[in-house]
Amino acid sequence: MNYNFNEQDIKVLDRIIEARRSVRVFKEEIPSDSMIKAVIQVGVYAPYAGLAVAGEMDLRRFFVIKKDNQIINSINEIIKATAKSNLKLLEKSLEVNPFLKEKSQGFVRRLSFTSQAGLQDLTQAPCFIIIAERKGMPPVEKQSLAHTMQNMWLKATVLGLGFRLISMIENLSESNDFCKLLGLPYGEFAFNGCIIGYQVNEPTKRNRMSLENSISWL
Numbered sequence: 001m002n003y004n005f006n007e008q009d010i011k012v013l014d015r016i017i018e019a020r021r022s023v024r025v026f027k028e029e030i031p032s033d034s035m036i037k038a039v040i041q042v043g044v045y046a047p048y049a050g051l052a053v054a055g056e057m058d059l060r061r062f063f064v065i066k067k068d069n070q071i072i073n074s075i076n077e078i079i080k081a082t083a084k085s086n087l088k089l090l091e092k093s094l095e096v097n098p099f100l101k102e103k104s105q106g107f108v109r110r111l112s113f114t115s116q117a118g119l120q121d122l123t124q125a126p127c128f129i130i131i132a133e134r135k136g137m138p139p140v141e142k143q144s145l146a147h148t149m150q151n152m153w154l155k156a157t158v159l160g161l162g163f164r165l166i167s168m169i170e171n172l173s174e175s176n177d178f179c180k181l182l183g184l185p186y187g188e189f190a191f192n193g194c195i196i197g198y199q200v201n202e203p204t205k206r207n208r209m210s211l212e213n214s215i216s217w218l
């Protein structure tokens, strides 16, 4: 297939990639169903691990939860319980690894807070999307989820929608209650999540890694 991209196409692609930012504060307005579908469409197009999921038709699923859907409260209860048990496990492993202990302080605080409060930002999210990717061998479902997210993030950007990754959702892959709530068989899918909506403020200017310092020509 030859799409014959021209200079203008390349400039547009660069502008979209450049414009992609994390948005963490959203207006109340919920994006239209057609916009939500447009974002999910490119998630469907994202690559998947052919060998890992060979023969499977049901590879990737998207669950859309709009603001004021009470299901968010049930998800938050599952998030709290999962954060609590992950915190216990982490604290145990940190007892025998002082180096990791120093590096993990921020994450331990985050888990501890989440185990008590859940993810409060989810209750305010105009549109929360959970993505489920079928697990396989080799176990590369997290990479497929990242590709899916990136496609969706770029499409949201070009549609003028803000986008926020909610990576805590990854931890729910081991939760039987979460699988039940989504109507998926336990153990067969990995998860990630994101919020889309209209941003309140322009994101702050960011510090970029310099191209020259990032490349080594070997």
Ligand SMILES: Cc1cc2nc3c(=O)[nH]c(=O)nc-3n(C[C@H](O)[C@H](O)[C@H](O)COP(=O)(O)O)c2cc1C
Pocket: 020, 021, 022, 023, 024, 164, 165, 166, 167, 168, 203, 206
């Ligand atoms: C693997 C990964 C997980 C992330 N998880 C979260 C998250 O849970 N919540 C969040 O607000 N941002 C999350 N981010 C976004 C980063 O904080 C953000 O991309 C980074 O600070 C650079 O800012 P930018 O996206 O505006 O360029 C995550 C990014 C990556 C790559």
